[in-house]
Amino acid sequence: MYFFGKIIGVFLGFKWGGFxxxxxxxxxxxIADKKLYELGSVNSSFFKKKTTRQALFxxxxxxxxxxxxxxxxxxxxEDIQLANQLMNQMQLDESHRKLAQEAFRRGKEADFPLRQxxxxxxxxxxxxxxxxxxxxxxxxxxxxxxxxxxxxxKEVLYVVAEELGLSRMQFEQMLAMEIxxxxxxxxxxxxxxQQGGYQQQGDYQYQQQGGYQQQGGYQQxxxxxxxxxxxxxxxxxxxDRNAVKRAYRRLxxxxxxxxxxxxxxxxxxxxxxxxKAQQIQAAYDLICKxxxxx
Numbered sequence: 208m209y210f211f212g213k214i215i216g217v218f219l220g221f222k223w224g225g226f227x228x229x230x231x232x233x234x235x236x237x238i239a240d241k242k243l244y245e246l247g248s249v250n251s252s253f254f255k256k257k258t259t260r261q262a263l264f265x266x267x268x269x270x271x272x273x274x275x276x277x278x279x280x281x282x283x284x285e286d287i288q289l290a291n292q293l294m295n296q297m298q299l300d301e302s303h304r305k306l307a308q309e310a311f312r313r314g315k316e317a318d319f320p321l322r323q324x325x326x327x328x329x330x331x332x333x334x335x336x337x338x339x340x341x342x343x344x345x346x347x348x349x350x351x352x353x354x355x356x357x358x359x360x361k362e363v364l365y366v367v368a369e370e371l372g373l374s375r376m377q378f379e380q381m382l383a384m385e386i387x388x389x390x391x392x393x394x395x396x397x398x399x400x401q402q403g404g405y406q407q408q409g410d411y412q413y414q415q416q417g418g419y420q421q422q423g424g425y426q427q428x429x430x431x432x433x434x435x436x437x438x439x440x441x442x443x444x445x446x447d448r449n450a451v452k453r454a455y456r457r458l459x460x461x462x463x464x465x466x467x468x469x470x471x472x473x474x475x476x477x478x479x480x481x482x483k484a485q486q487i488q489a490a491y492d493l494i495c496k497x498x499x500x501x
Contacts, residue, residue: 273314387438
């Protein structure tokens with residue numbers, strides 16, 4: 208834990224400005240501690256050098272993406288294109304792009320030590336649950352790039368989840384939430400939401416019921432459902448208002464972009480975190496609107 212900035216800030220602030228100076232010093236010290244945490248070095252035997260938490264997050268992301276792509280038997284042009292799109296989305300500079308490409312290449316190798324890499328990543332992230340879940344979110348999104356989740360991909364994701372500290376049940380619940388989130392983003396309600404809001408009840412459409420078909424893996428259903436909105440929050444349709452609200456607040460806290468970056472998420476992934484937070488917000492707003500909750 209980084210706390211020296213706070214101690215020094217309070218001491219100097221009190222010395223020069225009394226009580227209010229100490230408060231200002233505490234705030235500035237907290238900012239300094241967060242920056243030290245972001246830039247703090249961590250060890251990685253796989254990447255063969257000390258690196259920052261944010262660099263470790265980025266390299267591990269692309270190494271596991273490479274392994275995930277290879278799990279289907281061979282790496283396709285779509286897999287490579289997906290990795291390049293993610294690099295473009297993150298706006299990686301030349302040096303970081305080379306690190307990402309090298310990590311992706313090593314992840315494709317037959318002897319890629321998946322469990323070892325994830326264990327070191329978990330330790331490097333300080334075992335922060337929200338940061339680890341964001342990492343798994345990125346991997347699940349990549350696996351669904353072709354709108355299907357193959358069984359081989361699911362097994363890789365389960366190993367990742369297990370090493371990150373999730374049980375099989377927790378992984379299946381998260382997977383259901385991610386599937387629902389993908390489905391939800393394709394709905395008219397979510398598109399209206401992204402465009403700056405939605406109109407009164409009856410002006411947006413959703414399906415009361417729907418399902419997912421499975422043909423050699425998971426596939427998306429034909430349209431967004433209200434059930435998807437509940438699944439995005441990880442709650443059931445029978446849960447009361449308080450339970451739904453608690454789940455919503457917990458998820459928003461876990462996926463707050465600024466908090467994730469402060470804990471080690473690369474700033475380049477800020478937009479992905481924002482999109483996830485927006486999905487959660489939109490799902491909660493739809494439930495509230497249909498239920499008539501203010």
